[in-house]
Amino acid sequence: MSNTWGTKVLRSFDSAATDYNRAARLQTAMAWRLAGHCQRLPIPSGRWLDLGSGTGLLADAIEQRNPGRVVERIDGSPSMLAQNSRPDHTQLWDLNQPFQSGDDAPTLIASSFCLHWLSDPGTTLMHWFEYLAPGGWLVVALPVAGCFPQWHEAARQAGVPCSALRFPTAKALTASLPKQQIRQQQQLNFSEQASQITALLRPMQTIGAGSTTHSALSVKQWRQLSAHWPDRSVEGQVRLSWLIQLLVIER
Numbered sequence: 053m054s055n056t057w058g059t060k061v062l063r064s065f066d067s068a069a070t071d072y073n074r075a076a077r078l079q080t081a082m083a084w085r086l087a088g089h090c091q092r093l094p095i096p097s098g099r100w101l102d103l104g105s106g107t108g109l110l111a112d113a114i115e116q117r118n119p120g121r122v123v124e125r126i127d128g129s130p131s132m133l134a135q136n137s138r139p140d141h142t143q144l145w146d147l148n149q150p151f152q153s154g155d156d157a158p159t160l161i162a163s164s165f166c167l168h169w170l171s172d173p174g175t176t177l178m179h180w181f182e183y184l185a186p187g188g189w190l191v192v193a194l195p196v197a198g199c200f201p202q203w204h205e206a207a208r209q210a211g212v213p214c215s216a217l218r219f220p221t222a223k224a225l226t227a228s229l230p231k232q233q234i235r236q237q238q239q240l241n242f243s244e245q246a247s248q249i250t251a252l253l254r255p256m257q258t259i260g261a262g263s264t265t266h267s268a269l270s271v272k273q274w275r276q277l278s279a280h281w282p283d284r285s286v287e288g289q290v291r292l293s294w295l296i297q298l299l300v301i302e303r
Contacts, residue, residue: 058148061169061263062128065106068260069131072107075258078242080109082164082193082296087113089191089236089300090162096187098159101126103180104147104166108136114162123162148172150179157185163192169263173220177299178228184303191300196239197221198295202282209280212273215266222297229301236300245289249278252292 065072073080087110102111105125114123125142127133133142145151148171161180167173173194181190200216207214226234246252256262269277283291 055148055171057263057265058128058146058169058171064263065129065260066131068258069107069129069135072132072135072259073109075255076109077255078244078294079106079165079259081242083110083113086110086162086164086191086193086298087117089298090114090160090189091117093160093189093191093300095189096159096185098185098188099124099156100160101158101162103127103161103163104169105136105142106132106166108138108142110162110164111141112137123160147176151183153183157183157188159185159188161188161190161192163194165194165261167192167194167225168196168217168219174224174227177225181229181233181301181303186303188303189301190303193296193298194225195219195294196225196297198239200292200294202290202292203277206277206281209282210273210276212269212276213266215264215269217264225297226299233303234299234301236298238298240296240298242294242296243291244294245285245291247289249274249281249290252290 100114100121100123102123102125105111105127108125111123111125115121122141125133125136126145128144128146130144133144136142147166161184167177170176184190197219199219203216204214222239244252281290
């Protein structure tokens with residue numbers, strides 16, 4: 053990638069490639085959910101793409117639900133692409149860069165947990181929409197603003213910076229899209245529990261999703277954050293909630 057943030061993100065995912073599938077539980081669940089949506093859509097024949105494919109979880113799920121179809125796996129991380137079950141259908145590409153329009157426009161673009169890592173998610177989503185062939189479909193899922201409310205509240209109460217990644221708003225994502233072409237938009241809530249904060253955040257580090265634009269907290273600040281973490285269960289378990297935006301758009 054051409055920018056420092058993009059390079060940092062890709063290095064993190066590169067280093068986590070071999071452990072990604074083992075620890076990416078939420079990403080795996082969303083891959084199967086998106087594949088189910090793709091299976092029910094009247095997608096024309098043509099090229100099917102998984103953008104930000106990583107190790108190929110979404111592409112594999114789509115292919116399993118659509119026997120005989122081949123999904124091209126496109127990502128900026130060579131180590132992630134090397135973990136794909138179909139390495140002959142991978143392409144290394146900086147997803148911050150636009151694709152060149154041509155005669156072989158895709159009829160499906162699917163993407164999961166990718167857009168929020170890019171420099172301008174809303175502009176990129178519009179570009180993907182315009183890259184589709186007429187009658188094609190864009191099916192995406194990504195975390196949006198509203199994720200990690202417990203983390204933000206704990207930071208506010210403790211008086212320490214919130215080092216969580218800043219996610220795009222749902223409104224900004226769809227601002228440039230023609231509203232009449234959005235066939236479905238839904239926000240999904242997921243929560244995870246653990247005995248301590250580090251156990252909640254460790255899976256993100258394991259899969260390479262721990263990059264942030266904020267400075268690292270000190271040990272003292274993490275202790276303060278932990279002491280003010282809300283929504284503890286009777287057993288003392290702490291919770292972290294995700295807000296995932298699902299979009300199904302027809303070209």
